[in-house]
Amino acid sequence: MACLADTQNIKITFARRGYSPSGGAEAYLRRLARGLVDLGHSANLIATNDWPANEWPFGSVTRIPGESPIAFADELEKLRPGLRCDILMSLERVWNCDVYRAGDGVHRAWLNRRQKFEIPLQRFVRGINRKHREILKLEESLFKNSGAGRVIANSEMVKHEIVDLYGYRAGKIEIVRTGVPLEKFRFDPVLREKSRADLKLKPDDAVLLFAGSGWERKGLRFAIEAFELSRDKKLRLLVAGRGDERGYRQKRFFTEEPVRFLGEIADIRPIYAAADIFILPTIYDPFSNACLEALACGLPVITTRDNGFSEIIEDGVHGSVVDLPNNVIALRNAIRFWSDESRRAGARAVNMECASHFDIAKNVETTLKILVQSANGSISCESMTKT
Numbered sequence: 001m002a003c004l005a006d007t008q009n010i011k012i013t014f015a016r017r018g019y020s021p022s023g024g025a026e027a028y029l030r031r032l033a034r035g036l037v038d039l040g041h042s043a044n045l046i047a048t049n050d051w052p053a054n055e056w057p058f059g060s061v062t063r064i065p066g067e068s069p070i071a072f073a074d075e076l077e078k079l080r081p082g083l084r085c086d087i088l089m090s091l092e093r094v095w096n097c098d099v100y101r102a103g104d105g106v107h108r109a110w111l112n113r114r115q116k117f118e119i120p121l122q123r124f125v126r127g128i129n130r131k132h133r134e135i136l137k138l139e140e141s142l143f144k145n146s147g148a149g150r151v152i153a154n155s156e157m158v159k160h161e162i163v164d165l166y167g168y169r170a171g172k173i174e175i176v177r178t179g180v181p182l183e184k185f186r187f188d189p190v191l192r193e194k195s196r197a198d199l200k201l202k203p204d205d206a207v208l209l210f211a212g213s214g215w216e217r218k219g220l221r222f223a224i225e226a227f228e229l230s231r232d233k234k235l236r237l238l239v240a241g242r243g244d245e246r247g248y249r250q251k252r253f254f255t256e257e258p259v260r261f262l263g264e265i266a267d268i269r270p271i272y273a274a275a276d277i278f279i280l281p282t283i284y285d286p287f288s289n290a291c292l293e294a295l296a297c298g299l300p301v302i303t304t305r306d307n308g309f310s311e312i313i314e315d316g317v318h319g320s321v322v323d324l325p326n327n328v329i330a331l332r333n334a335i336r337f338w339s340d341e342s343r344r345a346g347a348r349a350v351n352m353e354c355a356s357h358f359d360i361a362k363n364v365e366t367t368l369k370i371l372v373q374s375a376n377g378s379i380s381c382e383s384m385t386k387t
Helices: 024-038 069-082 107-117 120-128 130-143 156-166 189-198 220-230 269-274 289-296 308-312 328-338 341-358 360-377
Strands: 011-016 042-047 061-063 087-090 097-101 148-153 173-175 206-211 235-240 259-263 277-280 301-304 319-322
Touching (some): 011 024, 024 360, 069 130, 087 360, 097 360, 107 130, 130 148, 156 173, 156 308, 206 220, 206 269, 206 289, 220 235, 220 328, 289 301, 289 341, 308 341, 328 341, 341 360
Parallel strands (some): 042 061, 087 097, 097 148, 206 235
16 A cells, blocks of 8 residues: 555545434534545544534545444444545544544443442443443453554543553554644634623623533533532523433522523524633543633633543643542632632633634644554455454
């Protein structure tokens, strides 16, 4: 096979199971594909039937069954001999691929963290859950059995987990931070005024924003508890993303419902514009895309050390980093700290400058180099088979 660095067009096939309109992985994949296509490369997708056709305008979409993680991985293996591409990059746990982006983190590490917040019965149910067993089996294939030719991690935290839990070679793991289109995530006073009016917020309301799906993992209950402990009648909490609102709707000392569930929002930029503080007390997050978007908008970000995003910010400068997601007193103190309007205003420019180092263009450039290097040193897609 010719050296791909000398060709003008690299044919890349991506694999991703499932779809969520507000999913960080989906947003990142679309941004990556757009950047690669704009540079003259080909970007095709292998996905399940729930990926909308209009959400992949970059190339062909091959749809395969994916009722379970292993079902998707098995179907992908059947396609491998017939794929016409230079590189297969998976954003999904599969049996093997040229490059695996561990954007979902390490499932074993997530389960280990989760146990700290579960009662014994919950741990038992998790242990017999088929989905978890399948994900762990695929994860072992990628890392322990070297099914992934190279791995892209978006944080040091994830890299260390892969090495420590599976013994994967550290030299084959590249850290490429998540990137966002910075020009779309800027503080816009006009958009802020309109969005707050649309949300019927009062001029003196301070808005705390939580955004993300998978509320248990991302710590919504801790955010609500800390919010209620702040006992600030002018503070409002907006929750954007997919989840079951039952069990999260509670009224305590408030005379009106201060927590508003907005559901899944395709374009969340107006919500960032309306917000004053972003909070994500996650139990486990490889590198929160939403946190980076909020930072780019100038918002102070309150999160935990179990979020790879925390590696790029300084506590008390760009936001607040707490050690444990269930330390609601620390979260409450962070909310109170950033409730000061002058402090938030002072942090806006600093936060935007910090985010400026994580533009999607830089991510695309670095990822492309890894793809080219991997294609030049690996077996082509047409000849790879399941091991």
